[in-house]
Amino acid sequence: MQELNKHVKSINHLLERYGVRFGIYKDGVFKEQLFPFDPIPRVIGKEEWDEIEAGLIQRVTALNLFLSDIYGEKKIVKDGVIPPEFIFSSSGYLTACEGLKTPKGIASHISGIDLVQGKDGKWYILEDNLRIPSGASYPLIARDLCRTASPGTFAGTHVADNRDYPKMLRDTMDYVSTGGLNVILTPGRYNAAFFEHSYFAEKTGAVLVYNTDLTVEDDKVYLKTAAGNQRVGAIYRRTSDEYLDPLAFNPESLIGVPGLFQAMRKGNVAILNAPGNGVADDKGIYYFVPKMVEYYLGEECKTNNAPTYLPYYEEDKKYVLDHFDDLVIKDVAEAGGYGVVFGNTLTKEKKADFIELIKTEPRRFIAQEVIDFVDLDILDEDGVTLIPRKADLRAYVLTGEDVRVWKSGLTRFSRNPDSFIVNSSQGGGFKDTWVLQH
Amino acid sequence: MLLDFRYRMALEFSDPVEDQYFVMRCIPRDTDRQKLTELSTEVEPDTAVRSDTDGLGNSMLYGLIREKHTSFLLTVSGTVETTGSLYEEHEDPSAVELFRYTAPSGYTQPGPELLSAYTMLAETAPADDYGRLIHYARYVRDTMEYLPGTTDVHTTAEEALRLRKGVCQDYAHVLITLLRLAGIPARYAAGLMRGEGESHAWVEANCSGYWYGIDPTNNLLVDDSYIKFSHGRDYEDCMVSRGIFRNPRAIQTMGIAVSVVPEDQEAAPQQ
Numbered sequence: 001m002q003e004l005n006k007h008v009k010s011i012n013h014l015l016e017r018y019g020v021r022f023g024i025y026k027d028g029v030f031k032e033q034l035f036p037f038d039p040i041p042r043v044i045g046k047e048e049w050d051e052i053e054a055g056l057i058q059r060v061t062a063l064n065l066f067l068s069d070i071y072g073e074k075k076i077v078k079d080g081v082i083p084p085e086f087i088f089s090s091s092g093y094l095t096a097c098e099g100l101k102t103p104k105g106i107a108s109h110i111s112g113i114d115l116v117q118g119k120d121g122k123w124y125i126l127e128d129n130l131r132i133p134s135g136a137s138y139p140l141i142a143r144d145l146c147r148t149a150s151p152g153t154f155a156g157t158h159v160a161d162n163r164d165y166p167k168m169l170r171d172t173m174d175y176v177s178t179g180g181l182n183v184i185l186t187p188g189r190y191n192a193a194f195f196e197h198s199y200f201a202e203k204t205g206a207v208l209v210y211n212t213d214l215t216v217e218d219d220k221v222y223l224k225t226a227a228g229n230q231r232v233g234a235i236y237r238r239t240s241d242e243y244l245d246p247l248a249f250n251p252e253s254l255i256g257v258p259g260l261f262q263a264m265r266k267g268n269v270a271i272l273n274a275p276g277n278g279v280a281d282d283k284g285i286y287y288f289v290p291k292m293v294e295y296y297l298g299e300e301c302k303t304n305n306a307p308t309y310l311p312y313y314e315e316d317k318k319y320v321l322d323h324f325d326d327l328v329i330k331d332v333a334e335a336g337g338y339g340v341v342f343g344n345t346l347t348k349e350k351k352a353d354f355i356e357l358i359k360t361e362p363r364r365f366i367a368q369e370v371i372d373f374v375d376l377d378i379l380d381e382d383g384v385t386l387i388p389r390k391a392d393l394r395a396y397v398l399t400g401e402d403v404r405v406w407k408s409g410l411t412r413f414s415r416n417p418d419s420f421i422v423n424s425s426q427g428g429g430f431k432d433t434w435v436l437q438h
Numbered sequence: 439m440l441l442d443f444r445y446r447m448a449l450e451f452s453d454p455v456e457d458q459y460f461v462m463r464c465i466p467r468d469t470d471r472q473k474l475t476e477l478s479t480e481v482e483p484d485t486a487v488r489s490d491t492d493g494l495g496n497s498m499l500y501g502l503i504r505e506k507h508t509s510f511l512l513t514v515s516g517t518v519e520t521t522g523s524l525y526e527e528h529e530d531p532s533a534v535e536l537f538r539y540t541a542p543s544g545y546t547q548p549g550p551e552l553l554s555a556y557t558m559l560a561e562t563a564p565a566d567d568y569g570r571l572i573h574y575a576r577y578v579r580d581t582m583e584y585l586p587g588t589t590d591v592h593t594t595a596e597e598a599l600r601l602r603k604g605v606c607q608d609y610a611h612v613l614i615t616l617l618r619l620a621g622i623p624a625r626y627a628a629g630l631m632r633g634e635g636e637s638h639a640w641v642e643a644n645c646s647g648y649w650y651g652i653d654p655t656n657n658l659l660v661d662d663s664y665i666k667f668s669h670g671r672d673y674e675d676c677m678v679s680r681g682i683f684r685n686p687r688a689i690q691t692m693g694i695a696v697s698v699v700p701e702d703q704e705a706a707p708q709q
Contacts, residue, residue, distance in 0.1 A: 077534045095538070095675060098493030215457075219488070219500060244683050247461045247500070247643050258459040262490070262500065348554035 005379055008039040014145050036429035037142050038378040040386075042393065042411040043434045052115070052123055052395065052403045055302035060111045060292055060397045063280050064130060065296040067107035070279055071097045081295050082288050088364055090332075091276015094130075094241060096248050100265060100276065104175045107274040110172070111339040111397040112136075116373040124304045124371055126392060127286060130277040132238055134193040135397050135410040137200065139432045140165055143408070146432065158437040160410035165396070166203035169236075172400035173206065177233035177271040181223055182206040182207075185214070185237040187255050193238050206236065216259030221267040233268040235260075241275040249275075267346065283332040284310065284364050307369040307431070311362035320367040321355060327367040329354070342370070376431070378413055389413040393433060409433040439522075439662045440701035441476075443630055444515040445637065447679055448693040458683035463668045463676060464637070465489075465497035466518045470526040471651075472665060477516035483507050495674060496668035517701065520662035525648035528686050536644055539623035543671035545668070546615040549596035552605035555581075556619045565621050567645035573654060574616045574626040575641075577610055578655040591673065604638040609654040613641045614672065625669045627651060632663035634697045637678050642669060665698060 015037055044052070047150040048397060069076055070087060077084050080087035085211035087093055112133025114126040143162055147154055173182040184206045214232065215222050223228035237244065243253040248261035263269045279285065287308045290301035309316035309327070320327060324343040346354060358365050375388035391413040396406040411431040444462045466474045479499060481487055487501045503510070514521070516661025542548065559577055563570050581602060588603040595615040598608035610626055617624035623644040631638045631653070640653040640660055670677040683690075 039603075074534050084534050085541060088537045089541035095491050095671060100493070216459075218486075247459055247680050251677070251680055251682075259500075259502070262461075265490075 005039050005275040006039070006382065007146070007187050008379060008383060011042065011142070011145050011149055012037055013037065014149075015142070022352075023345070032382075035138060037138075038413065038429055038431045040377055040393065041434045042376055042381055043436065046436050046438055049407070049435045051302075056113055056395055056397050056405050057403045058297065058299065058301070059113065059125070059128070059289065059303050060108065060294050060399060060403055062289065062293040063111065064106055064108050064399060066292045067130075067274070067277060067280050067400060068102070068105055069296075071100050071107075071276060076292065076295055077297070081291050085312070085363060086282075086284050086288070087279060088141065090279045090282045092241075092276070092280070094249075094276040094279075096261065097276035100274070101267065102264075102274045103178055103270040106176055106399050108277055108280070109176065109272040109274075109399050110169070111399070112394045113397060114392050114394050116371060116392045118370045119374055122304055124373075125289075126306065126308045127283065128281045129392065129394075130273060130281040131240070132236070132393065133396070134196055134238070135394055135430075136165055136406065137196040138430050139408050141199065141408050142430070142432050159434045160407035161407065162435075163285050165408070166200060168398045168400075168406060169200060170204040170206070170403060172398050173204070173234040173236060173270075173272065174274070175400035178269055180221075180231035180233035180269075182234045183209045183214070183223060183232050183236070185209055185211065185235050185257075187211075187239050187240060187243075191238060196362050197238065200236070211239070211255050211257050215258045215261070215265050217258060218336060219259070219263045219268050220264050221257070221260060221269045232269060234272060236272045241278065242369075244275060246270075249394050251336055273434075282328050284312075284363065308372050309367045311358050311365055311367065316367075317358070317362060320358065324351065326370065328352070328370050329367050331360070332364055332366060343367075376411070376413060377431070378431075380410065383420040387417070389415075389417065391431070409435075441516060441609055441632070441663070441665060441698050442515070442519050442701050443665055443698045444513065444696060445630065446511070446513045446695045448695075449510040450691045450693075451508050451510075451683070451685070452691075453688040453689040454508050455683040455685040455688045456504060456506045456639040458503045458507070458681065459500070460502075460510070460512070460679065460681040461496055461498055461500040462512065462514070462679055463492070463496050464514050464588050464678050465499060466629070466665050466667060467495065467497055467669075469512050470521070471521045472518050473663075474538065475517045475519055477514070480513045482509075482510075492588050492668050492675075494668070496670070496676070520665065522662045523660065525650045526657055527654050530647060532623060538594075539625045539644065539671065540618050541619060541671075542615070542618060544674055545594050545611045545672040546618060547594065547596065547617055548615050551596050551599045552612070552615050552619070555599060558615055559616065563620075567620075567643070568650065570620055570622065571617065571643045571645060571650060574613055574620075575652050575654045575657060577665070578613045578616070578654040582609055582612065583606040584609075584655060592596075606653075606655040610639045610641050611672060613652070613654045617641070617643050622683070625649075626672045626676055627660075627669045628678055629664060629666040629668070630698045631665075631698050632698045632700075634695075636694050637667070637696055638664075639676070640664070659691060663698070 078108050108130040112129035115123050117123050184197050184201045221232040223232050243248045243256050245256045245261040246253045246260050293301040309320050311317040311320050327343045329341045376391040377386040380387050394410040398404050411433045412428050414428045459508040485501050486505050502661050533635045563573050566573035585603045589608050599612050614624040625642050626643050628639050641647045642651050670676045
């Protein structure tokens with residue numbers, strides 16, 4: 001590990017040269033920024049990992065069952081486990097997806113589950129990301145570069161090889177494919193994850209395509225090539241649901257594929273991840289995930305949610321108003337670290353306004369205890385000093401024939417020493433995540 | 439009553455277009471109040487027309503014209519048998535499905551204008567849901583002025599009420615928002631009414647388990663002279679026509695002609 005520290009400059013230089021960037025929209029302007037790499041990995045021991053892994057498999061299994069249920073019979077609502085308001089007023093719930101049957105019954109093929117480790121040693125789930133979470137390419141490529149810079153580092157350790165991610169992704173696509181090519185549909189170069197799309201296309205053998213390369217005829221999707229149309233069986237996409245198909249969603253979308261959604265409804269193509277998944281990774285629905293696990297699997301939930309309160313319930317609302325300063329309040333409609341407010345940071349007037357807002361729109365907010373999570377050391381710019389920073393872990397769970405957790409993950413840290421927000425869109429950096437085999 | 443209906447959409451393009459996709463929701467859906475007994479569809483240029491039902495059970499017709507063309511004509515005609523009942527489908531008032539129609543949707547997010555109208559109406563509103571439906575519908579009719587061209591397909595309920603102007607779509611959105619504020623499940627209905635002109639939109643509200651149709655634009659209860667194509671949370675779920683074509687230079691002009699006449703009366707002259 002010491003060895004790696006010496007190479008931090010050259011690795012970051014290589015990342016820059018490879019174009020490992022993160023695009024971000026701020027105030028309506030597209031900016032590309034480098035995503036700084038810190039050479040000190042997060043190391044997770046085997047026993048600890050086994051526990052995390054079992055919990056994530058259980059969680060993602062339940063989330064997929066929930067998605068099939070919600071766009072079908074809605075048993076979990078009829079049985080009173082989740083109030084119907086939380087489904088129908090969720091911005092991620094799509095009426096168009098009612099009755100949708102996804103190939104092999106899988107809706108969330110790639111799930112990015114964000115965890116933090118509390119000072120009590122326990123891991124907590126921060127949020128579930130079921131709408132094609134990005135970021136897996138960062139630790140993958142960083143590991144490659146580290147291996148190049150310092151080949152000895154991995155020879156003598158028991159770090160699980162993480163180079164199997166593209167294979168896992170390909171297996172998932174092949175499993176749900178309805179027959180034909182696998183494609184990666186990118187909205188293009190001005191998208192946060194463009195680098196990742198081209199990287200995965202290369203590594204999985206899928207064809208990198210723009211929307212205009214695809215066409216739908218007789219409810220089937222084709223890739224237009226010089227040699228004629230070729231049938232497409234699985235589409236990994238980043239384009240958000242709203243813009244995916246102008247005939248089914250936003251009619252003004254110019255980045256969608258007309259007819260794609262109907263092709264999917266007819267069972268003629270798999271879309272990874274399926275449209276409509278937003279209903280399951282809604283911050284309001286998060287509260288109910290442990291209940292889903294019990295409901296669908298009849299098991300006790302193995303993952304820990306951060307203690308969460310829903311102002312929707314009178315009892316919880318009272319608690320939130322009484323303990324406002326100790327809580328972090330999240331607007332369920334916002335993502336990526338936006339719309340997150342720490343109660344104790346507000347001025348008196350702002351606080352009064354916010355409390356009023358919670359009272360009038362209780363369904364819109366959740367409140368959570370602030371988890372005091374462990375700091376990880378990062379290497380300061382001088383290359384010698386270690387400084388502690390807040391960090392989380394995004395674990396990648398792939399659902400195909402089995403549910404598998406990638407033995408690696410994206411560890412993100414906040415640049416600002418006082419900040420608990422580690423989203424890459426908020427200007428942090430990342431580390432590799434080492435999972436030990438023994 | 440047996441009603442003969444015809445819905446005709448003509449598109450003209452200023453420059454030849456290709457890869458034109460269309461999705462239409464202009465087929466009367468079968469309900470307790472209406473049954474479709476005859477249907478025929480014509481499309482020019484000729485192409486295969488597929489049909490399916492969407493997530494809410496509305497019928498769709500869709501298709502694709504690859505070749506270059508400068509006009510598109512779609513005609514759907516047939517016969518519907520309507521009953522005089524003022525409501526349809528008894529649904530258990532606690533049914534999960536009803537919550538779809540109490541949550542605000544894209545066009546029906548209440549803002550200050552609707553909230554203050556709702557508060558003002560609360561002072562005089564009757565206690566029962568059906569009474570409130572009639573009360574709110576009358577308010578919408580008395581407050582809004584029917585003025586085509588003042589709003590467009592993007593206008594929300596809040597914007598329309600602020601303008602105090604609009605067309606049937608806006609009247610429906612305003613009424614739906616008021617009903618949902620009162621906790622009464624309300625849905626948007628698109629279709630035709632007896633006579634000639636364009637397609638129409640109205641509101642269905644669930645009072646004590648029954649879906650009542652009310653037409654706020656005309657301040658009428660929906661009876662056997664209405665034909666429903668589709669229902670949904672708002673306009674977005676019920677767009678009669680959706681489509682896209684290739685050629686950024688082409689400007690599209692749309693003409694809609696509909697007619698609904700009782701079968702025992704002479705058919706309206708062709709337009």
